[in-house]
Amino acid sequence: MNDLYLNKLIEKLKESDFDAVLLSPGEELTFLIDYKIMLCERFQGLFVKADGGMFYICNLLYKDELDAVLKNDIRVYTWFDGDVMTDVVAEVFKQEGLLGKTIGVNTTAQSVNILEIMDKTDVIFKNGKPLLEEMRIIKTPEELNNLRKSSELVDKVFEEVLSIIKPGVTEKEIGTFLLDKMAELGGENPECIVAFGPNASYPHYIGDSAVAKEHEIVLMDYGCTVGGMYSDTTRTVFIGEPTKREREYYELVKRANLEAEKLVCENAYIPEIDKKAREILDEKGLAWTLVNRLGHGVGYTIHEAPDIKQSNPMYLKKGMAFSIEPGIYLGGDIGIRIEDVVIVNEQGECEVLNKTTKEIVVL
């Protein structure tokens, strides 16, 4: 059991409107109990109450496994396929004092089960994701150090990958190089997107077969974990001299990245940071092409709180970590992105963790 974070969660619960939180199997539960449980269609999950009590409900099929994992610390209630699941759950809620109470659910809780239970039982389920994200939104000094190490690692990979970027190389070859190099340097869970030319105009591009031409835009988005903490960086480089338009767009994205990062500090208002980047892109009427948020939190997962977007009215605090990744995306035409992970450090200042050049790289 991850006692540090279970205690943080219980503290957050006490301050919240929730009486309990449900963790169905998934990354959040694995993080808290140090064990990965498979999720099938049968309702199950760990309930953590604001008074610090905990219990688990699962199908009989999973009882042996859960008893072994949770030891005697946490009571495991079971329902059997031959039971009406909601009857069993209602009885457990009664025993555990949760009837009439409000329970936050995590991201993997399946709505078909949650709605069914809410229909048949006197409890109120609400979205518990913000509460669970809050538990991890402020990084500890050790986590901040691991974020730094993770970004240093991918920066080293950038210096090395440049040597293989030339006409004839494929997206897959660069991707394999990035993944292998991250692993070789000790990074775990390596991931990447490599997109050439028009492919780079799709932020979530998933192909890998394009072959680099004499003149090519090469977008590389990659990251991995060190000590559990993710890095996530994007650099866009050029094979052959960029055109005038490519250079203009690149400089605009670079400026959007730098100016947004300048606004990052303790107590900065998140929507202003997103707005700044879009204002710069809009000097050439291109803010509309940035179809996603300016950034997302990073930590034990690659996408977590805080989202850097206009609809997230939060103020930055020391210990927050997130990406700043402006881009210009003209579908099927051109795509450029520059992404760093930044933290609000112990001094309340912006610390940009990725230090590789943002000047135009021409290969």
Next chain:
Amino acid sequence: MNDLYLNKLIEKLKESDFDAVLLSPGEELTFLIDYKIMLCERFQGLFVKADGGMFYICNLLYKDELDAVLKNDIRVYTWFDGDVMTDVVAEVFKQEGLLGKTIGVNTTAQSVNILEIMDKTDVIFKNGKPLLEEMRIIKTPEELNNLRKSSELVDKVFEEVLSIIKPGVTEKEIGTFLLDKMAELGGENPECIVAFGPNASYPHYIGDSAVAKEHEIVLMDYGCTVGGMYSDTTRTVFIGEPTKREREYYELVKRANLEAEKLVCENAYIPEIDKKAREILDEKGLAWTLVNRLGHGVGYTIHEAPDIKQSNPMYLKKGMAFSIEPGIYLGGDIGIRIEDVVIVNEQGECEVLNKTTKEIVVL
């Protein structure tokens, strides 16, 4: 678009208490639109209304892809990361006449999004899984034929796999043989569980490293699709002469399987079928070891309606297809299962699709 099933769904909707159904990306949506869409944390899905109208809501990131897939037939509404998602969804519901209405959700709809929308918008979401399952619970003659072919295929595999089962073989070697042979015979999506000795006592065993001894119980559970329809069969065979207890248990499971199948016919009451199998196992006080339902529906997925269990008070109809799979599971000690797929055929009779022997096989 799968017009046959979209029309079936709309018919079911008209008869139901739902005003619409939401299909988030997953198997059910892929089945209806013939295209696989990735699901991320951003809310999206196809809404099908009881009046036959349809629309789609997604994040701006997915709009190009969805416009291409859905052509001009279905309007695609979008929200942007900078928007408050629930505001956009509320406005769409207003335009589409869904305010105050009841919407069924499918299995992949994420409760964090569903609860958030329900909190901020005047709609009622309910579990829509039974409705969506009803759409496919009665198989067409063509689907029944594909179920027959799929079961014939795995029966052929059984005859061939026996030749490699001997002391020294590993679970992995048998598993690879089963998967390769199903593929070779034209089966798609092959899957299997192979479990020796005590491993067979865990119905969801996922290891593969055990090596067969001179005396061994070998449980093989496998299936694949033909024309989209799944097979799913289990046979338990013996290396070396079974002990007296093994033989007794095997005969009991065999009888539970045969007697349960005898009860299958049009208008049979599902709980009675499950009950029959347990009564037979209880002749030796072993019904409690059957920790799961007696069977599950099969078709375009490996687990669908109807569940064969005491908490499912339905009557069988022509065209239903499901497994009958009694077992004895004494955790860490012994496991025996015999599983067939059966259908209620065009004559309303039980047709057992797996025809391989259920007599004790000693190798």
